[in-house]
Amino acid sequence: MTNVLIGVDLGGTSTKLAFIDENGHFLNKWEIETDKRDSGKYILLNIVNSISEKVKELKIEREQLIGIGIGVPGPVNFETGLVYQCVNLGWGETQVKEILEKETGIPVVVDNDANVAAIGEMWKGAGKGTKNMICVTLGTGIGGGVIMDGNIVHGVKGAGGEIGHIVSVMNDGFTCNCGKKGCLETVASASGISRLAIEAVRKTKRDSKLKEWYEKRNQLTAKDVFDALHEGDQLAEEIVENVTKYLGVALANIGSLLNPEKIVIGGGVSAAGNALLAPLNHYFNQYTFSTVRISTMLVLATLGNDAGVIGGAYLAKTYGDHIRKIKHNSYIKELT
Ligand SMILES: [Zn+2]
Known part of the structure; x- marks a missing residue:
């Protein structure tokens, strides 16, 4: 049985x-x-x-x-x-x-x-075989899970690993669901990317796929941004640079703090694959501690x-x- x-x-x-x-x-x-x-x-x-x-x-x-x-x-x-x-x-x-x-x-x-x-990614997914990993879920919001020596880090009131609420924008940040301003979630989640894209097309005078799509549909998703990037759209490239810089700096700091073996990137936004991972690696490497740079790896989640x-x-x-x-x-x- x-x-x-x-x-x-x-x-x-x-x-x-x-x-x-x-x-x-x-x-x-x-x-x-x-x-x-x-x-x-x-x-x-x-x-x-x-x-x-x-x-x-x-x-x-x-x-x-x-x-x-x-x-x-x-x-x-x-x-x-x-x-x-x-x-x-x-x-x-x-x-x-x-x-x-x-x-x-x-x-x-x-x-x-x-x-x-x-824990799922550690058991059967991208973190298989490691006991020191961090999982960042880029969905509508941003979730975080920290596993050290095989144990989840909970903190005193269960709020350990709330990576989405690390501050990324110090001045004039957008208000987060948690009530604070400028959280990572407001600039690197699916809804954060969508908001940044809409802001960018409203400001720019240049031609852009994203601008075209926005005028047609009055909406832009994170997927639209990566689709436009795939078509060589320059505005999309700037938005992705922006997003991955915020995320890369946050992950670089987390890396310097914990030096996990892997940082696993999951959630809907991670479907962008290498278009997300490549610039993210660039900023992570630029801002993290030297030992972390050579021992902590950024990888995509595999369990969806x-x-x-x-x-x-x-x-x-x-x-x-x-x-x-x-x-x-x-x-x-x-x-x-
Ligand atoms: Zn927040």
């Missing part, structure tokens, strides 16, 4: 779920809508119901279920599984671990979604949207091992 790990990636619009074996192979993968009505009070119940339906459908025995690892979009107390707040789910303090364990009867591990994605559920499964697995060990030890204690 295969042991089953359950990975859950709870997002603002949809929740990804997966049954994964202890070698990290998918047994089943599916997605449900995140129902945010009434301050998000149905979210956890929907997850529980969806899991139990799937367990029935696949005829999985209860003993096969090792545990649930879940990533949530907010700061978490990793020890207790208390989620302090998730603004985009409508949650205040929520006892995610307690509620899920009560409803399912199996062990639950909760962590911040960016941390869980980082699966990083969260794979990381969740890994947490369930290691936590399950931990529980088994405690049980085993207390058993030994009883004997002696």
Whole structure:
């Protein structure tokens, strides 16, 4: 009988779920809508119901279920599984671990979604084989996960690794979702790049693909910027230089602080591939400490949207091992 790990990636619009074996192979993968009505009070119940339906459908025995690892979009107390707040789910303090364990009867591990994605990349993705890595997720916002000696760095209140809120623009920065001004997220996330592009086309008098597209659609995405760059558009090139300079400086400073083996770049924006990585490497190398330059590597994430559920499964697995060990030890204690 295969042991089953359950990975859950709870997002603002949809929740990804997966049954994964202890070698990290998918047994089943599916997605449900995140129902945010009434301050998000149905979210956890929907997850529980969806899991139990799937367990029935696949005829999985209860003993096969090792545990649930879940990533949530907010700061978490990793020890207790208390989620302090998730603004985009409508949650205040929520006892995610307690509620899920009560409803399912199996062990639950909760962590911040960016941390869980980082663990996923460490187990099965671009960080495979290393215990010292940082994962930066360039999506609508910017998430960060720091893993040192195989452990996630949480900080005193679960806000460790919030790379998106490192300050990049000191003066007249744009207001971030967190309330501060000039955060990295406002200039290097998908929405940040889109905003910089719109600003640039409004200011410029030069001809540009981006300007053409903006006049037609009244919108520009981060993908538009990289598409225009691909077509040799000079304005797009300047925007990408700008974005990668902000990001490169932030990563260079993080590199100087932690000297990880790898910095893994993921999220929607990382689909730009080498068009992003090449200028990013340039600025990283220019600004980081000399030893870091030769020992820390910037690489693209490889798991895409699966990083969260794979990381969740890994947490369930290691936590399950931990529980088994405690049980085993207390058993030994009883004997002696
Ligand atoms: Zn911020």
